[in-house]
Amino acid sequence: MEGPVELEEAPGLLDEDPGWCGSQKKQNIRRALLAWYSLERRRLPWRGDPPPWSEDKGMLRSQASKAEQCKQGKASSSSITKFFGLKAAPREKTGKIEVIDLEDLEHPVQSCPQNAYAVWVSEVMLQQTQVEVVIGYWTRWMERFPSLQALAAATADEVNNAWAGLGFYGRARRLHEGARYVLEQHGGEVPQSREELLRVPGIGPYTAGAIASIAFNQPAAVVDGNVVRVFARLAALKGHSKCPALHKRCWKLAEDLVDPERPADFNQALMELGATVCTPLAPACSRCPLSATCKALKLVTAGQVGSVTDFPAKQSQKPRRQRILALAAVADASDCWMLVRRPKTGLLAGQLDFPSVDVADLEGTDDRKAASVLRLQKLLVELGFRQEVTLTPLSAQVEHVFSHEHHTMQVFRGCIAGHGEPSELKPNVSWLTLQQAEEAGITSGLQKVLHALLPTFPAKRAAKRQKH
């Protein structure tokens, strides 16, 4: 991500100001953010909170509205204190930032779980997936693999099965590899320093900073999409959200600002602010603890920019690649399905799938279905299948959307005629019952195809992607 790059020119937006964050401002930002977090943080299982968790948007909204009502004096502070087990402290105005004195909080929130493995799992799952989806996956994962040792001892299929539906399957594979590395190299103890964490396969700068700070309270910085957005607005920084120069600047700011006493809470507060208040499309500046110091908000008030959402600058979105596929869903007499393992890299790396061919070039032709059948039969022969099979198209197509691709799938149901030579299937092809396939992990796309073939097969909910 780093290296010499040109900052994107965005007329009207300010250059970075090196003196923007002086020591008093830094202190004020820390205090305001930590006080806000103590009162309004979400209850999440990996933070050590007992249920109920802040898992649905209704709950988050009511939590936000309780806080807003309390600020405006419309509700007693007891509604918040009851929810968090806290006593809300009186607020005083100091300078430009509203500050709650942490000394006045009766029971500071305990938000630093000691189990680094649990933090690691949550941080990997939260990359590109929304919190409310992760809660269910994380709790099931921790029941199934309660320790790093349990994860290291699991098979790839068991890991895949526990991850099925979350998407971006490389994350699960790398987490598994990382757990085995930590077991072999560190006796199963997750290293505490950012430097050692960075040597663990699959752990990059963000995850290393998150584990070091959240699990071990080390003053390590974290920068994710939420933090980039908050800093881009707070300091009115140039560059679009994926711009390497903006990321570099945000890492410097994060390193400078991280609270040396409470890095765990500070980093979580910063990310939480981006996720719940300083959101991409509808930031709630009226209830933001940093509004008094926010440069983007000042520019809006002065009429110099139209909206705080002008930061970070918009990046032109590449359209999703459209793929049109034909799939062969062949079952034998024992209700076993012919499934292939996808290659170890690329989309859905290592996942089970029906044999498929690209048929985009056949769109609009009269013999599209017949030509698709010929291609699928050729593929089955290449996979080592030697028996005669008839392929009949399902009436409806199946659509599945990935972050960068949109698949339209014409599914052909295969019926084996029982003639032909014995098959010599390639190593990546297997005949599996549905139960065996489920144990090995079924992706959301395959789930949809199976549901189209067998309406009694559940159409499981796909994991929602996090929007930055």
Ligand code: SF4
């Ligand atoms: S004041 Fe608004 S734009 Fe600025 S950091 Fe807070 S929510 Fe984001």
